[in-house]
Amino acid sequence: xxxxxRADCLLILPLLLACAPAVVPVVWxxxxxxxxxxxxxxxxxxxxxxxxxxxxxxLACLIASLATxxxxxxxxxxxxxxxxxxxxxxxPVWMPAWIVYAGLNLARAPDTWLGGAIMEFALPDxxxxxxxxxxxxxxxSLVFWSTPIAALVLAFSADPEASAAEELLRTERTLWYxxxxxxxxxxxxxxxxxxxxVFLLTVGSSVPLHLAQMDTDAIVLWRAISERTPDRWAxxxxxAWPQLLIAAAGTLWFVRGTIGRPRPGESANPQHARPLxxxxxxxxWAVWSVAALAPATLMLGSLDSWSSxxxxxRLNSEALxxxxxxxxxxxxxxxxxxxxxxxxxxxxxxxxRVIAIxxxxxxxxxxxxxxxxxxxxxxxxxxDAGFAGVIAATARTLFIAGIAGLALASAESPESAxxxxxxxxxxxxxxxxxxxxRAARLFFGVWVAxxxxxxxxxxxxxxxxPPGTGNLxxxxxxxxxxxxxxxxxxxxxxxxxxxxxxGVAASMVLSLRVRQPGGPRAVPxxx
Amino acid sequence: xxxxxxxxxxxxxTRATGARRYAVGLAITLACVAGTGCTDHADPAYxxxxxILGETGVxxxxxxxxxxxxxxxxxxxVLLAIVDKTARIQLIDLSTGESIGSLRTLKSDLGMPTGLTxxxxxxxxxxxxxxxxxxxxxxxxxxxxxxxRSGEPTAPAFAFGSYGHGPGQFIYPTDIAVHxxxxxxxxxxxSEYGGNDRINVFSVGAAEDGQPTLVFERQIGxxxxxxxxxxxxxxxxxxxxxxxxxxxxxxxxxVNTGRHCVVRFDTETGEPIAWTLGDAGxxxxxxxxxxxxxxxxxxxxxxxxxxxFGSSSLRVLDLDTGRTLGIRGRAGRxxxxxxxxxxxxxxxDELIVLDSGNDRVQVVDWDEVSP
Numbered sequence: 092x093x094x095x096x097r098a099d100c101l102l103i104l105p106l107l108l109a110c111a112p113a114v115v116p117v118v119w120x121x122x123x124x125x126x127x128x129x130x131x132x133x134x135x136x137x138x139x140x141x142x143x144x145x146x147x148x149x150l151a152c153l154i155a156s157l158a159t160x161x162x163x164x165x166x167x168x169x170x171x172x173x174x175x176x177x178x179x180x181x182x183p184v185w186m187p188a189w190i191v192y193a194g195l196n197l198a199r200a201p202d203t204w205l206g207g208a209i210m211e212f213a214l215p216d217x218x219x220x221x222x223x224x225x226x227x228x229x230x231x232s233l234v235f236w237s238t239p240i241a242a243l244v245l246a247f248s249a250d251p252e253a254s255a256a257e258e259l260l261r262t263e264r265t266l267w268y269x270x271x272x273x274x275x276x277x278x279x280x281x282x283x284x285x286x287x288x289v290f291l292l293t294v295g296s297s298v299p300l301h302l303a304q305m306d307t308d309a310i311v312l313w314r315a316i317s318e319r320t321p322d323r324w325a326x327x328x329x330x331a332w333p334q335l336l337i338a339a340a341g342t343l344w345f346v347r348g349t350i351g352r353p354r355p356g357e358s359a360n361p362q363h364a365r366p367l368x369x370x371x372x373x374x375x376w377a378v379w380s381v382a383a384l385a386p387a388t389l390m391l392g393s394l395d396s397w398s399s400x401x402x403x404x405r406l407n408s409e410a411l412x413x414x415x416x417x418x419x420x421x422x423x424x425x426x427x428x429x430x431x432x433x434x435x436x437x438x439x440x441x442x443x444r445v446i447a448i449x450x451x452x453x454x455x456x457x458x459x460x461x462x463x464x465x466x467x468x469x470x471x472x473x474x475d476a477g478f479a480g481v482i483a484a485t486a487r488t489l490f491i492a493g494i495a496g497l498a499l500a501s502a503e504s505p506e507s508a509x510x511x512x513x514x515x516x517x518x519x520x521x522x523x524x525x526x527x528x529r530a531a532r533l534f535f536g537v538w539v540a541x542x543x544x545x546x547x548x549x550x551x552x553x554x555x556x557p558p559g560t561g562n563l564x565x566x567x568x569x570x571x572x573x574x575x576x577x578x579x580x581x582x583x584x585x586x587x588x589x590x591x592x593x594g595v596a597a598s599m600v601l602s603l604r605v606r607q608p609g610g611p612r613a614v615p616x617x618x
Numbered sequence: 619x620x621x622x623x624x625x626x627x628x629x630x631x632t633r634a635t636g637a638r639r640y641a642v643g644l645a646i647t648l649a650c651v652a653g654t655g656c657t658d659h660a661d662p663a664y665x666x667x668x669x670i671l672g673e674t675g676v677x678x679x680x681x682x683x684x685x686x687x688x689x690x691x692x693x694x695x696v697l698l699a700i701v702d703k704t705a706r707i708q709l710i711d712l713s714t715g716e717s718i719g720s721l722r723t724l725k726s727d728l729g730m731p732t733g734l735t736x737x738x739x740x741x742x743x744x745x746x747x748x749x750x751x752x753x754x755x756x757x758x759x760x761x762x763x764x765x766x767r768s769g770e771p772t773a774p775a776f777a778f779g780s781y782g783h784g785p786g787q788f789i790y791p792t793d794i795a796v797h798x799x800x801x802x803x804x805x806x807x808x809s810e811y812g813g814n815d816r817i818n819v820f821s822v823g824a825a826e827d828g829q830p831t832l833v834f835e836r837q838i839g840x841x842x843x844x845x846x847x848x849x850x851x852x853x854x855x856x857x858x859x860x861x862x863x864x865x866x867x868x869x870x871x872x873v874n875t876g877r878h879c880v881v882r883f884d885t886e887t888g889e890p891i892a893w894t895l896g897d898a899g900x901x902x903x904x905x906x907x908x909x910x911x912x913x914x915x916x917x918x919x920x921x922x923x924x925x926x927f928g929s930s931s932l933r934v935l936d937l938d939t940g941r942t943l944g945i946r947g948r949a950g951r952x953x954x955x956x957x958x959x960x961x962x963x964x965x966x967d968e969l970i971v972l973d974s975g976n977d978r979v980q981v982v983d984w985d986e987v988s989p
Contacts, residue, residue, distance in 0.1 A: 201789045559948075559957075
């Protein structure tokens with residue numbers, strides 16, 4: 092095995108530091124819990140734990156299945172449309188899941204026609220309808236919010252051979268359900284990837300389920316944290332082993348999937364495909380409408396006065412500035428982390444590559460651990476409140492760095508890597524020198540994504556950031572909990588607009604397709 | 619043109635200097651990110667705490683997000699009635715913090731109660747009772763005081779109200795003010811939100827079949843949930859969160875949370891007398907305006923103590939001038955700091971703050987912080 096170059100050695104320490112926010116607090120809290128004798132007899136939820144885990148897994152499976160099915164037309168549109176349409180289609184990804192829930196939930200507020208009718212019917216003898224409806228909306232909002240994510244995974248995981256066979260299947264005269272079954276079999280790896288990604292995103296944490304008071308394993312852990320003083324959190328950590336196990340297995344699966352996915356140049360050539368049927372486009376945009384348009388429209392429609400929007404901005408200006416600062420700082424760390432991971436993973440030295448992959452795994456792990464647990468772990472480090480806020484936001488957004496960094500490194504064609512080695516630029520620094528544009532775009536893209544997610548991250552932030560007027564997640568959670576509908580709608584409109592505008596702009600700047608030398612999109616123009 | 623090779627070489631660090639710079643940079647970075655919080659006791663906003671009652675938890679004497687509090691005297695000791703997010707109402711001994719009894723409201727599947735008011739039982743002079751705004755069950759429930767139960771769901775001694783927008787019905791009731799000039803409740807004021815934000819006024823009628831009757835009289839205020847300051851219409855209410863009666867019941871003080879103001883209503887006419895954002899200091903100088911004020915309690919006939927959920931602080935207001943006489947407390951998790959307080963009261967010479975976000979009650983010597 093060749094030793095890492097000096098440049099590689101210099102990169103290793105910052106590379107390791109990059110994943111520290113996601114890994115160190117968890118490892119520290121777990122180590123403290125394991126060696127605490129009191130903690131072993133103080134674990135929560137010993138009774139009906141298996142029922143709770145089974146329910147959480149079933150619910151996540153349901154959400155993932157529905158999102159994957161709904162994502163099929165969206166993925167087809169994503170694969171064949173231009174950057175603008177694709178960026179718009181992915182807009183719900185840039186909004187927090189709770190906005191979709193809060194928006195759809197407004198339709199059943201007591202002062203609406205529908206909400207009033209439901210309450211009149213349900214009270215006093217059918218109270219379960221109100222509870223059930225809240226849970227259906229929470230589950231549904233997670234399905235619609237995660238559909239674009241499922242579509243993105245489907246679009247990028249499509250098997251090139253299956254895509255080619257798709258054309259052949261069209262010419263065959265067969266019954267629709269047989270054709271559907273054949274198609275599902277052909278695309279099973281992409282469908283499974285899509286299902287797995289959504290499952291992992293929803294099994295660990297989700298604010299909508301918390302708001303709808305749906306008892307899942309992660310929500311009960313959240314409650315256990317909030318019902319205990321910090322000196323008794325160690326028991327919760329020990330009790331969280333199923334979630335940690337799922338997070339660890341999910342990390343392994345995510346990272347293997349990212350490294351092993353087909354390079355863009357290997358995917359089926361969209362130019363050869365037939366035009367997309369109109370009904371497929373219509374289905375994709377219908378799903379998009381429920382995920383993005385309906386919540387925004389309901390929030391705008393529920394506003395008593397348009398002046399509430401500037402009013403909300405004025406009232407929360409301190410919180411917005413403070414949270415933007417925290418999110419911006421975490422974005423910088425995530426952006427730098429992504430570039431370091433990409434450079435490390437593209438190095439021709441095995442040691443550097445392995446370290447980069449391990450660091451990326453640590454980053455992904457930070458996202459799959461329930462946010463409340465991560466927040467509790469960071470709070471346990473007793474850092475300065477402002478710094479702890481940045482660490483929490485970074486830990487929750489580093490997964491973008493891990494996935495994007497690895498994806499970009501593995502997207503490099505073997506020819507390009509071989510040319511670098513011939514030029515004595517095979518190491519991590521060499522990749523940075525050869526691909527400065529890609530590194531810059533990676534940094535910018537990851538920064539925007541981390542900024543947006545960090546801006547409205549609630550779970551870890553509520554445990555870490557100090558209370559008061561500078562705490563945007565706390566303000567939003569209060570609006571959500573105490574049904575301050577005017578504030579909630581105004582804030583939702585601002586945060587959703589900010590997210591969608593920045594996200595769409597960034598997606599367009601970065602262009603969603605990674606074009607490769609030799610790939611189908613890189614055919615040189617005719618001279 | 620030849621490149622300036624010398625400049626290129628000079629700017630390139632040697633292995634030793636490069637490593638040194640790298641180490642120094644790393645050390646500075648690590649030094650910048652390390653740090654711990656500290657408490658500035660000299661800060662006038664800091665509350666000099668005498669004692670803290672309760673902590674996070676679900677056992678007796680512990681709280682999980684307490685959200686309503688009132689005080690009363692029983693057998694020579696002051697007891698606090700406190701309701702938290704588990705729908706549990708505890709009676710806490712103010713001097714020791716011991717929980718001497720607790721109960722739960724019968725139903726809490728749709729949400730938990732908020733406002734608590736200690737007042738005589740309807741139709742009975744001098745019989746202490748706890749009036750509970752059972753917010754998500756769209757009713758007001760009344761329990762006799764004191765109780766020594768141990769946390770089990772308990773049927774109230776009296777309950778009234780139903781869901782609806784009609785006269786005397788509730789969407790989400792938040793607080794109760796009871797006018798009992800002769801020791802027996804005569805008029806009851808109940809605030810509510812949820813799209814029909816208003817104050818319902820009831821008169822307490824004679825008992826029928828052993829049960830008192832409450833007759834809807836009128837409503838005070840109209841629903842107006844826009845976030846603007848109520849310059850256009852001070853009677854427009856957006857989540858009226860708590861109430862207090864003033865001037866022998868001739869005036870109702872309403873905390874209009876969604877519009878960040880306090881409004882005084884004439885109880886006879888239902889018309890607003892005055893309102894304030896609290897944005898003027900004692901001499902008319904600018905003061906920080908209120909931000910999601912939640913709890914109100916009267917200190918005397920002129921001054922009111924406001925617990926501000928949004929800014930995690932307390933404010934003393936001059937109700938006649940609308941000016942802020944002083945702001946106490948600051949946001950934080952440490953002793954003497956507050957996180958989203960729901961209410962505060964002064965009992966004897968002690969200020970008692972329901973520090974909801976920190977799951978505790980902080981007791982402060984009132985003379986030390988009174989403006």
